Amino acid sequence: MKALFYDEQKGHEGIKTGDLPAPEITDTEVLVRVKAFSLNHLDVWVMGGNYPVKVPLPHIFGSDSAGIVEQVGSQVKHVNVGDGVIVFPGLSCGHCEKCLRGRDNECNSFTLIGTGVDGASAEFVKAPGINIFKKPEGLTFEEAAGIGITYTTAWNSLVLRAGIGQGDTVVVHGASSGAGSALIQVAKLFHGKIITTVGDDWKIEKAHELGADFIVNHKKEDLGQAVKRITKGELADIAVDHVGAATFNTSLSCLKRGGRLVTFGATTGDELPLSLRYVFGKNITIHGVYVGPRAAFARLLGLFPKHLRTVVDSVFEFQDVRKAYEKLLSRQFFGKIVVKV
Numbered sequence: 001m002k003a004l005f006y007d008e009q010k011g012h013e014g015i016k017t018g019d020l021p022a023p024e025i026t027d028t029e030v031l032v033r034v035k036a037f038s039l040n041h042l043d044v045w046v047m048g049g050n051y052p053v054k055v056p057l058p059h060i061f062g063s064d065s066a067g068i069v070e071q072v073g074s075q076v077k078h079v080n081v082g083d084g085v086i087v088f089p090g091l092s093c094g095h096c097e098k099c100l101r102g103r104d105n106e107c108n109s110f111t112l113i114g115t116g117v118d119g120a121s122a123e124f125v126k127a128p129g130i131n132i133f134k135k136p137e138g139l140t141f142e143e144a145a146g147i148g149i150t151y152t153t154a155w156n157s158l159v160l161r162a163g164i165g166q167g168d169t170v171v172v173h174g175a176s177s178g179a180g181s182a183l184i185q186v187a188k189l190f191h192g193k194i195i196t197t198v199g200d201d202w203k204i205e206k207a208h209e210l211g212a213d214f215i216v217n218h219k220k221e222d223l224g225q226a227v228k229r230i231t232k233g234e235l236a237d238i239a240v241d242h243v244g245a246a247t248f249n250t251s252l253s254c255l256k257r258g259g260r261l262v263t264f265g266a267t268t269g270d271e272l273p274l275s276l277r278y279v280f281g282k283n284i285t286i287h288g289v290y291v292g293p294r295a296a297f298a299r300l301l302g303l304f305p306k307h308l309r310t311v312v313d314s315v316f317e318f319q320d321v322r323k324a325y326e327k328l329l330s331r332q333f334f335g336k337i338v339v340k341v
């Protein structure tokens, strides 16, 4: 089959096109003909060897995909050949306590399609039957391919971990990132007061359209000061920080006593000075989040396309995948970047 892959972890410039054997499925797996896959920032870290995960080489990347069922294992009963489906990338053992409690992203063997095993940047991808979900009606394959990691992480962060309440004030960094655009929409489902940031003024209107109430250009105003001003000194209940070292302490300063800080991703670095006195003095809870459980994905999928939508920034052709990653790294986009297969 035709595939995009890399055989050294040297970043997106090392991506090659070639023919690799199509995956073979077992009785409990499904083979999907990929129609589209979306980019995640995680791909860049893994491609560059900057992520503590063992990657088989040569490696087919791409964690989030949607396509058409090509072949079904004899024990899989919920989908048929020809169905339009989404492949959820989280893999786990299925029988440990964490898995049985529906916290499969905390399973000792948890990994992602596209990192720990071959991914979807190819004509075909395989996955266990329990990772195959019917594509909601009314979604294109491009939109469906953008949901997986991004929306599951957003749902897990706000709903399952931070326990968002009706009307909470929520600070979301980077409205234009895939994560930002998902977090704003999920927070809006709870009628939250959403304060978000952009680094370019052209993104302000798009952030408003998604449901953000206050948009701060972080290049023009300090976020901590802005949150103080907007909330009249009350500060925020939740801050979600996927930027890392550059913003973590600012995120802490945005929180009221008893506030919750969620962290995933660290595009600006993952080490920083931290005032512990500040954390315990304000009764702050810090939640580290890595993707989310299958159950979260199943739950939020039912909200598409009426209550949640994938913001697709752009769709690239298969052979232009490097340009797609260049766009991701340029930050000049809003939403998800998708590649057609």
Ligand SMILES: [Zn+2]
Pocket: 092, 093, 094, 095, 096, 097, 098, 099, 104, 107, 108, 109
């Ligand atoms: Zn397990």
